[in-house]
Amino acid sequence: MADFVERQNLLEDDESSPAERRSASGDDRPMSAICDPSRLPHRAVVLVFMCFLGFGSYFCYDNPAALQTQVIQDLNLNTAKFMQLYAWYSWPNVVLCFFGGFLLDRVFGIRLGTIIFSLFVCVGQVIFAAGAWYDLFWLMELGRFVFGIGGESLAVAQNTYAVNWFKGKELNLVFGLQLSMARLGSTVNMNIMGWVYNKVAVVVGSPGPTTLGASLMIAAVTCLFSLVCALVLGFLDKRAERILHKEEGKTGEVIKLTDVKDFPLTLWLVFIICVGYYVAIFPFIGLGQVFFIEKFNFSPAEARAVNSIVYIISAPASPVLGFVVDKTGRNVVWVMMAVVATLAAHMMLAFTFWNPWIAMSLLGVSYSLLACALWPMVAFMVPEHQLGTAYGFMQSIQNLGLALIAMAAGAILDSRGYLVLEVFFCACICSQYFYLSFLLVF
Amino acid sequence: MAAAVTMRDDRVFVVLLILRLSFCPCLVGGTNEYKRQLTLELNPNSTSVPPGGDLLHVRAVGDNDTLHFLWCSQGAPTLLIVHTNTSNSSVQVNWTQFLSRNVSGGLSVEPQSSIQYSIAVVFSRLLEYDDVNDTAMPDSDFFPPYELQNLNWTRLQLFNAKALLCGETPEFGNGSLCLTLSVFDSDGRAESWPRLLHSANSSQLEVWLHGIMPRSANSRFLLEMQAVGGDFPLSRVDVRQFIDDEFTPSIFKVSQWVSPVKGGSDVSGYVQWKPVAYRQTNPALEDATPCRYSDPQTQDGNATAASSALIQAFFSQHNITGLNVSFGLAGEPFYNSTRFLSWTMLVGVGAPPVDTFSPIVLAIMAVGLGTPMILLLVGGVLVCLHKRRQGSPAIYQPIN
Numbered sequence: 006m007a008d009f010v011e012r013q014n015l016l017e018d019d020e021s022s023p024a025e026r027r028s029a030s031g032d033d034r035p036m037s038a039i040c041d042p043s044r045l046p047h048r049a050v051v052l053v054f055m056c057f058l059g060f061g062s063y064f065c066y067d068n069p070a071a072l073q074t075q076v077i078q079d080l081n082l083n084t085a086k087f088m089q090l091y092a093w094y095s096w097p098n099v100v101l102c103f104f105g106g107f108l109l110d111r112v113f114g115i116r117l118g119t120i121i122f123s124l125f126v127c128v129g130q131v132i133f134a135a136g137a138w139y140d141l142f143w144l145m146e147l148g149r150f151v152f153g154i155g156g157e158s159l160a161v162a163q164n165t166y167a168v169n170w171f172k173g174k175e176l177n178l179v180f181g182l183q184l185s186m187a188r189l190g191s192t193v194n195m196n197i198m199g200w201v202y203n204k205v206a207v208v209v210g211s212p213g214p215t216t217l218g219a220s221l222m223i224a225a226v227t228c229l230f231s232l233v234c235a236l237v238l239g240f241l242d243k244r245a246e247r248i249l250h251k252e253e254g255k256t257g258e259v260i261k262l263t264d265v266k267d268f269p270l271t272l273w274l275v276f277i278i279c280v281g282y283y284v285a286i287f288p289f290i291g292l293g294q295v296f297f298i299e300k301f302n303f304s305p306a307e308a309r310a311v312n313s314i315v316y317i318i319s320a321p322a323s324p325v326l327g328f329v330v331d332k333t334g335r336n337v338v339w340v341m342m343a344v345v346a347t348l349a350a351h352m353m354l355a356f357t358f359w360n361p362w363i364a365m366s367l368l369g370v371s372y373s374l375l376a377c378a379l380w381p382m383v384a385f386m387v388p389e390h391q392l393g394t395a396y397g398f399m400q401s402i403q404n405l406g407l408a409l410i411a412m413a414a415g416a417i418l419d420s421r422g423y424l425v426l427e428v429f430f431c432a433c434i435c436s437q438y439f440y441l442s443f444l445l446v447f
Numbered sequence: 448m449a450a451a452v453t454m455r456d457d458r459v460f461v462v463l464l465i466l467r468l469s470f471c472p473c474l475v476g477g478t479n480e481y482k483r484q485l486t487l488e489l490n491p492n493s494t495s496v497p498p499g500g501d502l503l504h505v506r507a508v509g510d511n512d513t514l515h516f517l518w519c520s521q522g523a524p525t526l527l528i529v530h531t532n533t534s535n536s537s538v539q540v541n542w543t544q545f546l547s548r549n550v551s552g553g554l555s556v557e558p559q560s561s562i563q564y565s566i567a568v569v570f571s572r573l574l575e576y577d578d579v580n581d582t583a584m585p586d587s588d589f590f591p592p593y594e595l596q597n598l599n600w601t602r603l604q605l606f607n608a609k610a611l612l613c614g615e616t617p618e619f620g621n622g623s624l625c626l627t628l629s630v631f632d633s634d635g636r637a638e639s640w641p642r643l644l645h646s647a648n649s650s651q652l653e654v655w656l657h658g659i660m661p662r663s664a665n666s667r668f669l670l671e672m673q674a675v676g677g678d679f680p681l682s683r684v685d686v687r688q689f690i691d692d693e694f695t696p697s698i699f700k701v702s703q704w705v706s707p708v709k710g711g712s713d714v715s716g717y718v719q720w721k722p723v724a725y726r727q728t729n730p731a732l733e734d735a736t737p738c739r740y741s742d743p744q745t746q747d748g749n750a751t752a753a754s755s756a757l758i759q760a761f762f763s764q765h766n767i768t769g770l771n772v773s774f775g776l777a778g779e780p781f782y783n784s785t786r787f788l789s790w791t792m793l794v795g796v797g798a799p800p801v802d803t804f805s806p807i808v809l810a811i812m813a814v815g816l817g818t819p820m821i822l823l824l825v826g827g828v829l830v831c832l833h834k835r836r837q838g839s840p841a842i843y844q845p846i847n
Contacts, residue, residue: 078780083731212778299697356690419732422696428811435816442826 042245051170051241052179054234056186058119059163061231062156063190065130065224066094070291071198071309072217074298079217080140084292088415091291093146094153095408102400105158106393109165116239119162123235125155127228134225138218157400159231160187166238170245181324188320190227195313198224199305264394272386274440276399278340279379280406281437285347285430286372287407288414290315296354296423301361311365318369319376326370327377336385339378341441346371348434355427481647482633483507483514485608493542497521500756501603502545503610505630507647508534512563514796515556516650518628520603520612521756522548523596525569526628526652528716529761530796531561545760548753553760566706566716567675567762568652568794569755570595573624574669574771575662583777585669590662592671596754598624608632622658622786629653634800640730641721641791642694644802649719649795656788666782670790672718673751673769674743675758676706679715680766682743683707691804696732698723702740703799704770717799720792724774726785737776738790743768 038046069076069090077087109118129152136144163183171179202212202220209216290312297308330339346367353364380399387395410433417426488504490497500520507514513536517527538556545553556562572595577588598614605611613625629637629651636644637651645651656668674681685703692699698721705714727734748765752758758765774788775781782788793799 077733081733083733295697300692300699358688358690418696420696422692422694424691424693425808428808431816432811435818438820438823439818442822445826445830 042241042248048170051238052182054238054241055163055166055170055179056183058123058166058231058234058238059159059183059187060190060234061123061130061228062126062152062159063187064194064227065126065133065152066156067191067194067290068133068198068221068224070294070312071195072202072220073292073294074305075202075212075217076137079212079214080137080142082142083415084418085412085415086142088288088291088411089146090149091288091411092408093149094156095404095411097150097153098157098404099401099408101154101158102404103394103397105161106397108158109162115162115165115169116242119159119166119235120232120239122155122159122162123228123232125151126159127155127225127232129153129155130221130225130228134218134221136218137214137221140214157404166242169242178324181327184323185320188316188323191316192313192320194224195309195316196306199309264391265398267387267391268395268398269386271444272383272395274444275379275382275386276402278344278437278440278444279399280402281433281440282344282347282375282379283403284406284410285351285433286315286368288411289351289430291411292414292418292426297361300423301358303361311361314362314365315369315372318366319373322370322373323377326374330374330377330381336378336382337441337444339374340382341438341445343371343375343378344434344437344441346374348431351427351431351434355424355431481509483509483631483647485630485632487605487608489603489605491538492540496602497542497546499546500600502540502757503603503605503628504538505608506538507630507632509647510534514648516628516630517554517757517761518603518610518612519755519757520600520614521546523569523571523594523754524600524612524614524626525567525755525757526650526794527565527567527757527761528650528794528796529556529565530563531556532563533558533561536561540760545756548756548759551752551759551761551763554757555761564715564796565675565677565761566681566794566796567758568718569673569675569751569758570626570654570670571673571751571754571769572671573656574671575666576669577663578665578667578775578781581665581777583667583773583775583779585667585771585773590666593618593624594754595624618660620658620660622656622660624659625653625655625657627653627655636694637791640695640725640735641698641723643719643721643791643793644694644800645793646795646800648797649793649800651791651793653789653791656782658786659782661782661786664781664783667773667775668782668788669771669773671769671771673746673767674704674706674718675751675762675765675767676716677766679706679708680745680768681706681716681718682768684740684743684770689802691802691808693805693808694802695721695723697735701802704740704743705799714798716794716796718792718794719799720772720790724788724790726780726787728787728789730789734785736774736779736788738772738774739776740773741771743770745769 038044039050041047069087073087076082077084109115112118113121129148129150131148132151133145133148136142136148164180167179167183168176198220201223202216205219205223206212206216209219293312294305294308297303297311298305303311330336350364350368350371353359354361383395383399384392414426414429417429484507486506488506490502491504500522502521503518505516505518507516511532511534513531513534515529515531515536515538517529517538519525519527536556536558538554541553544550547553573593574585575590575592576585577590579588593616595614598616601613603610603612608630610628611625613623615623631645631647631649631651634644634646636642643651654670681704683705685705687701687703688699689701690699701719701721704718706716707713708715722738723735724738725734726736746767746769748767751767752762752765772790774790
C-alpha cells in the first residue's frame with residue numbers, strides 16, 4: 006500500500022513539471038493534444054503502436070500450428086521433426102532471457118534495441134519462409150532460431166516502453182492490453198492462415214513447398230508491420246525525450262547470476278510449477294489441430310478455431326482475473342485451482358468425446374488464471390534487486406522445458422498416438438499437485 | 448503371450464515389453480481366451496496340384512468346436528469360415544466337381560448337421576478412378592475395373608500361420624495385388640499397423656497394392672468385396688468410436704460389417720477394419736490415409752458364384768451383399784505418390800473383438816492421477832490438524 010501512495014506522488018510530480026519545463030525552455034507554441042507527449046491522446050497513439058509491436062511476433066510464432074497438416078505433407082516431415090520448429094524457437098531464449106534486459110539497458114538502448122529485435126523477428130520469419138519455399142528443413146530451423154532470438158526480447162522491450170510511458174495505475178491496463186493484442190495476433194493467425202494457404206494454392210496451382218513458402222512470406226508482412234511500429238516508436242520516444250527532457254527508458258533489470266544461490270526453495274518450486282504447467286499447454290496447442298480433426302471429426306477450419314479459443318478467451322479474461330487475484334490475494338490457492346481446471350480439461354479431451362469447445366474454454370480460463378496468479382508470486386518471494394534475475398531464470402527454464410517437451414511430444418505422438426500424449430500431459434500436470442502441496446505447507 | 452513385439456523406438460519400449468510380459472494375459476484383450484490347435488492343409492485330398500489356383504484348409508480346433516478356414520484362389524480370392532459345434536468335423540472336397548465350377552456340393556463340411564454358421568468374403572474387383580479435381584468422390588471417371596478372378600494368381604506361399612497370395616496382370620506393369628491371410632490360435636495383436644486386436648475366432652487379411660501402374664497421375668483405388676453370411680447376410684456396417692488410439696495412432700474409430708441375428712443385437716459374423724490405409728511398407732504416422740466404405744448392397748448371387756469356385760462349391764443358395772472400400776480423401780496424396788497401399792481387416796465368427804487399454808497406460812493413469820489425489824487428501828488433513836492444534840492465538844500475552 007505504501008509504495009502505491011509513493012507512486013501516486015511521483016506521478017503528480019511528473020505531471021506538474023512538463024508545463025514548467027516547457028516555459029523554461031522558451032517554447033511557448035501550444036502543441037495540439039495529439040502531438041504533446043505528456044497528454045493522453047498522444048500517449049494513446051503511442052499505446053497503439055506499442056501494442057502492434059508484438060503483433061507480428063505472436064502472429065508468426067504459431068504459424069506451424071495453424072498449418073500443421075500442410076507443413077507435414079508438403080515437406081514430408083513426421084511429427085517429431087515438426088515439433089523441432091517450436092523447439093528451435095525456445096533454444097536461444099534459454100540463454101537470452103538473462104541477457105535481454107542487459108542488452109536493452111547497457112548495450113543498445115531501448116530504441117535501437119527494439120528495432121534490432123524487430124529486425125531479427127522479420128529476418129527470421131523470411132528465412133523460415135525461404136526454407137519452406139526451397140524445401141530445406143535446416144534453413145527453416147535456422148529461421149525459427151533467428152526468429153526466437155528476436156521474439157522474446159521484443160516482449161521485454163515492449164514492457165519497458167510501457168513502464169516508461171505509463172506509470173501507476175495505468176500500467177496494469179496497458180500490460181493487459183498488450184497481452185490481449187498478443188493473443189489477438191495468435192488468434193488471427195490460427196483462423197486465417199489456412200485460408201491464405203488455400204488461396205495461394207489456387208494461384209500457384211497445387212499445394213507444395215512453394216505454396217507453403219509463399220504463405221509464410223505473406224505472414225512475414227505482419228513482422229514488417231511490427232518493424233515499422235518499432236521505427237515509429239523509436240522516433241516518437243526520441244521526440245518525447247527532446248520535448249520533455251526525459252531519460253531513455255531502462256528495463257530496470259539487473260541480472261546478477263550470483264543471486265541464484267540466494268533463491269529460496271519456494272521459488273524453485275514456483276519455477277518447476279511454471280515449467281510443468283506451460284509444457285502441457287503450448288505443445289498441445291501446437292499439435293491440436295489434427296487431434297480435433299481426427300478424434301472429433303472437425304473440419305480443418307473448425308479445428309483451427311477451437312485451437313485458438315484458448316488465446317481468444319485469455320485476451321479478455323486476463324485483466325479480469327488479474328483484478329480478482331489482486332483483490333483476494335492467496336495466489337497459491339488460485340494456482341491450485343488453475344492446475345485442477347487444466348487437468349480436468351485434458352482429461353475431458355483424452356477420455357471422453359464431449360464437445361471440445363468446453364474443454365478448450367476451460368483450458369483458456371485456467372491458463373489466464375495461472376498467468377495472473379503465478380508470475381506475481383515471484384515478486385513476493387525475492388527482494389526487488391533480485392527480481393530481474395528471478396524472472397530471467399524463470400523464462401529461461403520455461404523455454405528449456407518447452408524446447409525439450411515439444412520434441413518429446415512429437416516423438417510420443419508418432420509412436421503411440423494421442424491418448425498416450427494426453428496421458429503424458431495429465432501426468433505432467435498431476436506432478437504439480439505434489440509441488441503445490443509443498444508450497445501450501447510452506 | 449504374443450510373440451516379441453518390434454517397435455520403432457526400442458529404447459523406451461523395452462520397459463513396456465517387460466511390463467506387458469509380466470501382466471497376465473487375462474488383463475489384455477476383451478475377447479474370450481480360447482486357445483485353438485491349428486493344422487494347415489494345402490489342397491486336401493488332391494492327387495495333383497490343381498490348375499488355376501490353390502485351396503488352403505486350416506482347421507482350428509477348440510475344446511468342443513471347430514473353425515474351418517478355407518482360402519481359395521480359384522477365380523476370385525475367397526475366404527470361407529465354417530463354424531461347427533464338434534471337434535471332429537472335417538472338410539471333404541470332390542476335386543472334379545470343385546474344379547468344374549458349375550455345380551454346388553464340390554466342397555462340404557461333414558457332418559453337415561454340426562455346422563453352426565458360415566461366412567465367406569470374396570474379393571471381386573479393384574476399381575480405379577481419375578480424381579481430377581481432388582474431391583475423392585468416386586462417382587465418375589472410372590477406368591475399366593480389374594476383375595480379380597482374371598488375375599494370374601501365384602501359388603499360395605505358406606509361412607508360420609500365414610498364407611501369401613499375389614495376383615499379377617500385364618495392366619499392373621510390374622506391380623501386384625497381394626493378399627496375406629493369418630490365422631490365430633489365441634488372442635493377440637498384430638505387429639504392424641493398424642495392429643488390430645484378434646481372437647482365436649478371427650483371421651486377418653492384409654491387402655497390399657504394390658507397385659501397380661496407375662492409369663492417371665490422380666488415380667485413387669476402391670476395393671470391392673462381397674460377403675455371404677449363411678442364413679444371416681452381412682447387411683449393415685457399424686462404426687464404433689473409442690478413446691484409445693494407442694495401437695493405431697490418430698484413428699479413433701473401427702468399422703464392422705456385421706450379420707445381425709434376426710431380432711437381436713447379437714451378431715453371428717463380422718468383417719472388421721479400421722478406416723485407415725498406409726502408403727508405406729513400414730509406415731509412420733503421416734503415411735496414414737483415411738478410407739471410406741459404401742453401404743452394403745445386395746449382389747447377384749449367380750455372378751458371384753460364377754466368379755469364385757469356393758462359393759459355387761459350398762453354398763447352394765446365395766444371399767450376397769457387397770460394398771466398396773475407397774482409399775484416400777480430398778487433399779490426401781494420390782496413389783502415384785508412393786505406389787503402395789496396405790489395408791488390413793479381420794474376418795471372424797461371433798462377436799467382434801473389443802479394444803482395451805494396454806497395461807502401461809492403465810498403470811500411468813493409476814499412478815499419475817491417483818497419487819496426487821491421495822497427496823491432496825493427506826495434505827489437506829494435515830493442514831487442518833495443524834491449524835486446529837495451534838488453537839486461537841491470544842492477542843495479549845500475560846505480563847508476568
